Amino acid sequence: MKKNYASYCLISIIALTIFSCNTHKPEVKKPNILFISIDDLRPTLGVYGDSIAVTPNIDYFASEGMTFRQTFTQSAVCAPSRASLMTGLRPDSTRVWHLGDKFRELKPDVVTMPQHFSKFGYHTVNVGKMFHNYMPDSISWDEPDLRPEQFKRPTWLNRDGETFYISKDVQKSQATKRDSLLKLRPMRYADGWNTGPAWESADVHDSLYYDGAQTEIAKRALTRLAKNDKPFYMGLGYFRPHLPFAAPKKYWDYYNPEEIPLAANPNVPKNAPGYTMNSMYELRSYDGFNKIGHPQSDFKIKEETSRKLKHGYYASVSYIDGLLGDLFAHMKEIGIYENTIIIIWGDHGWKLGEHNSWGKMTNYNIDLKVPMIIRYPNQENRGMQTFAFTELVDMFPSLCELAGIETPKYMQGTSFVPLIKEPNRQWKNAAFSQFHRRPKVSADGNRYMGYSINTKKHHYIEWYSWNPETGTRGDQKDVELYDIESDPNEFVNIASNSNQKKIVETLSKQLEGGWRKALPN
Template identity: 75%
Template sequence: MIKQYPRFLFTILVTLAISSCKKPIQGKVKPNILFISIDDLRPTLGVYGDRVAITPHIDQLASEGMTFRKTFAQVAVCAPSRASLMTGLRPDSTRVWHLGDKFRVIDPHTVTMPQFFSRHGYHTVNIGKIFHNYMPDSVSWDEPDLRPSRYLRKEWLDRDGETFYISEAINNSQAIKRDSLLKLAPKRYADGWNTGPAWEMAEVHDTLYYDGSQNELAKRTLSRLAMRKEPFFMGLGYFRPHLPFAVPKKYWDLYDRDEIPLAPNPNVPQDAPGYTMNSMYELRHYDGFNAIGHPQSPYRMGEDTARILKHGYYASVSYVDALLGSLIAHMKKIGIYENTIIIIWGDHGWKLGDHNSWGKMTNYNIDLQVPLIVRYPNQKNRGAHTFEITELVDMFPSLCELAGIEVPAYMQGTSFVPLINEPDRTWKNAAFSQFHRRPQESADGKRYMGYSINTKKYHYIEWYTWDHKMGLRGEKKGAELYDAQNDPNETVNIIADSQLQGVVADLSKRLEQGWRHALPN
């Protein structure tokens, strides 16, 4: 587990590291970087062995790059996960533990990945969700928060791209509900627009939904950037498959709903503590789901509804896959594909009925494991897979190494470039994650911080009371242990098994020692 150093020490380290880095050699051609975030994307992709997912374009890109099969998020919710990977620091260092925590307010001197690349000769551009939706962090980019022109209305500037529908009836209903919500509290998530049905399947062109519209903007922007002398770093963040599952009908039509299997682990893990699950408040915002129960209650979602939701998630993934295919075709057309590093990642997983739940926000691996695919110029081992442990916090130092930029000394991730060159080599022996469980979301109404360590054999979690004002852990309240090899779906907490107490003691020690003791040789 990470020791909590004062923030000013990190600020000093960041400043020293940046000042010591050399500028790029003049005249040397550096690769462009296309940094692609796909919100709420778990490894529901063909290249990851999902036999249902229809994702030919991502699968094709993976066949030309490296697929990381054991990548873990540091936190299974957007803002903390993205703050961590975009700064190269872990959550107890960023002190971003939940959705409302803002790293730029906590430490205005924080240097993010695009800031760092800008200082090393890159022109940085942001389209879509790279940081959390309502925290685009304009400081990070040379061209921040670009949006399609039709979404630049004044009343929509604080609205998230995920909240738009096609149906006028839905839009009118949304506006009425938003007005009512803002009267109760003027500061609301997504500016109060995150209401409406949990899915929509309009028969429209791809570009009429937000992701499709911003994909066209990305193409135009790439054409413009291709004319510049300096290399570019473009952050492109797709909103789907985040709720609502609102995508063109043709992507729903790719699937037979009855052929999509339901979750293989539909129950909360046996003997799990009462604070382990989130309350599904995210889904509860949508029409018809206001009364759903806590996963650790007797509540069970009906099969028909579960199938529609899972169908919508798969349709949304296929929609984004098609947009990526169109984008890559454009890159080839304008001649920048071969000299561009392309990295695709999900910020955390998502439960599709797993553990009697829908959404993220737990320490379970269904929420922590994410896809990570990298393709770069002159890459060896194209189409390779590695099952060695990596983490999202590794992306910052890895992209520095791929771009020929000195890796900042303060990074808390590890460049995975050596692993690309040797996919079967021994690498990290563990990944570290955590989650802040707030009183309003836990089954017992109390506040906790859960710390997680994943090894190839086991997944171990410790839960502590948490002082959210001071950011300090208190008394240890419980623990969980899952057999990663024999129970990958995490159905039974085996922490009480008398024959495993030596394993528990070892994992507890390694969790306390933290990430520095898990680094590859």
């Protein structure tokens, strides 16, 4: 009896131990998320086939992840694009249609991506430009606005990170001009600091420009966060290659400006409506450009100046690439690189002389197409590319799926995780974008809303009159159609060609059907 009892006790202890082990497993820490925004970044990267770009760190990162070759922004300007992707809603839902619109005032209760991740145990941190300029949206973050100490002067709190120069003479000139500008109108873009030369090449350490300084802040924050039990979601927003093209000299030295090709399509598309182009007011703020004409005029920027601007853009891209190389090396050193979902994206494209313009703010694909590259723990396919349609609004649900947390049911994007596992699978049959053309920057002085749809063969745009108070469209004013297969650079609008009538009708119906009818099966 004693022997049987002892055996029973032993069996009970073993069973209890097994049960305890099975029911008290330590919770596996969710992957961290590093959400990297690069302002005004078009696919000017080696991994996207740009033979001029010197971007070894991003290219290597892509060799370990997935590169999306057909990603479209929902609006080719900062505020609408970022409000859309950070909420998972498209511009007509956020009602953020131009730079001055503030999503938190328009949609006070909207839940942003970092807010959602915070619900599931993530510690959220913001460094740099994540929403538009300095709209840190403190509701979204546990740590909403980490800035380098040297840039925290009281008069700089509403200033944008791209407006800082190294030159003391330029700094003095900026302060003088700003005083004059604020006397005329106290509320100004970049708090009046967006003046000075359109480029600067200073022989200084990377950390002396703003993006380099905030990379150092990010590294220190990551070191601290790596010691926490909670996973983190860090939004890291770089300002370059936004104007002015100010970057350390060594990155300018990567390039011979004579070897940088000028734009392949330097003219506004033939047969385009008279209001499709932006006025280039952004470039007009900088020294020597205050009298440039509208792209839809006879004005042309000289070749020498074009080469300098394009050189500056490439140097700025290489500067960010160098900073990312330093950041990733630091993450490996502190042991968090492998357990972090890292996604790199641009908020919209940027014209470098294409369509006789410098800047963004159109419905043309040079402004709509953006880079998006992701790498995550235990990724099935590495170094792969997909040419399936993706959109920036897809990032929110995709990161939820990769992190293993609930995806909000109201998302207006689609998780692209299945594409990573099967890059050539059938996917969306279209991508959707839009742009609000305001009277003060339109060539004809009127207001319009343009709706864009990209399919495998065509790019189609419909323009309407627009009521900004009600957010409703009026009469259709014009249409544009581009054959992407034979005219990828969008030289000629063929919408009025008699042999394109059926295509226009089909695409118009598809555009009206919207994104829901373009979803993958």
